Amino acid sequence: MTAAVTHGVHHIGLTVADPEVSAEFFIRLLGWKEVRRDQKYPAIFVSDGVIMLTLWAAKGGLVHPFDRRSHIGLHHLALQVADQPALEALHQHLVDHRCVIEFAPELLREGPAMHMMCYEPGGIRIEFIWPGQGAEQ
Structure with a gap:
């Protein structure tokens, strides 16, 4: 084949301990x-x-x-944010709501991209990333 037969992501299915609690994370904390x-x-x-x-x-x-180091499956879900201030504000919002933060916003490699990692209530790792101006996504 010379061209991709797919056109992006339609949806991602995640198995969670309690869909109500996980849905609340995405709805209440992320809008x-x-x-x-x-x-x-x-x-x-x-x-x-x-x-x-x-x-x-x-x-x-x-x-x-x-366990991302020993199981086959989703390592993490990466979600893009608009800019660095949005990433910083989201980090504080998640801290204020006592979410488990793996690491606070930091440069990704040499930058300018930045990212942070947290866990949704069911234990799935969620990365929030700002690719940086002019950076590849």
């Missing part, structure tokens, strides 16, 4: 909207207007948290 629910799975669909996440409920009694 996302709930798109719909599917009680058969159960799942909650949330979106920022560009990307949609499906938050699936983990089945079974014992939930095993993901």
Whole structure:
């Protein structure tokens, strides 16, 4: 093939311990909207207007948290922010709401891009990144 047959991301499905709690993180703390629910799975669909996440409920009694160093699967979800002040403000907002922060905003490699890493309530690593002016995304 000479051209890609895909056209970007439609949605990303994440298995979480409690879809209600994870949806609350995206909706209340990040300003996302709930798109719909599917009680058969159960799942909650949330979106920022560009990307949609499906938050699936983990089945079974014992939930095993993901270990990015030893399990195959999602290492982290990276979400872009508008600029450095937005990244700094988001960091403070998440700190104020007692989110688990892996590291505060810092340069990505030599910069000018900056990023930070936190965990949503279900333990999935979320990276927030500002690519920097003129930087590759």
